[in-house]
Amino acid sequence: MEAHLAEATAGETLAHGDLYPFNILLTADRVVVVDWPHAWTGPRHADLVMLLGSVALSGIDPEPHASRHPLLTGVDPEAVDVLISAQAGFLLAAAASWAPATDPNIIRMMTGLGRASLRWLSARRQQRKQ
Numbered sequence: 001m002e003a004h005l006a007e008a009t010a011g012e013t014l015a016h017g018d019l020y021p022f023n024i025l026l027t028a029d030r031v032v033v034v035d036w037p038h039a040w041t042g043p044r045h046a047d048l049v050m051l052l053g054s055v056a057l058s059g060i061d062p063e064p065h066a067s068r069h070p071l072l073t074g075v076d077p078e079a080v081d082v083l084i085s086a087q088a089g090f091l092l093a094a095a096a097s098w099a100p101a102t103d104p105n106i107i108r109m110m111t112g113l114g115r116a117s118l119r120w121l122s123a124r125r126q127q128r129k130q
Contacts, residue, residue: 001085008082011043019047020054020113045071049083057116063124077128081121088117 016023017038025032048071052062066072072080091114095107 001082004078004082005086008079009042009046009086011046012041013044013046015040015042015046016050017047019050021051022109043075043079043083045069045075045080046083048072049080050087053084053087053113053117053120056120057113061123062120063127077124081124084117084121084124088114088121090114091117 017040023035055062091110095110
């Protein structure tokens with residue numbers, strides 16, 4: 001999958017790059033997205049794929065949401081899988097390489113998100129084999 005990463009991440013849409021629920025604040029009248037140091041340009045669906053990884057962490061199957069979301073309509077499923085794989089790899093590598101003084105809650109969160117993304121990826125690939 002890594003061989004297809006450049007193709008799967010190509011695009012010209014501003015992506016947050018770290019779009020998880022703890023970076024989304026809800027006010028009475030709007031949504032505010034915070035913590036932008038990982039912003040990049042990529043495909044228009046990149047942040048959606050990242051956010052759906054958090055859905056998986058919550059114990060909800062993200063696939064029904066992914067399969068009907070307009071941002072993923074017409075997107076090659078393999079390209080989505082590459083993004084999920086890259087997200088999981090990033091999270092798990094980061095969790096494994098933190099310094100001893102790192103907040104263990106951050107490490108647990110990154111590990112949980114990475115593992116949930118891998119479960120989602122595995123289920124997607126298994127479903128397409130059937």
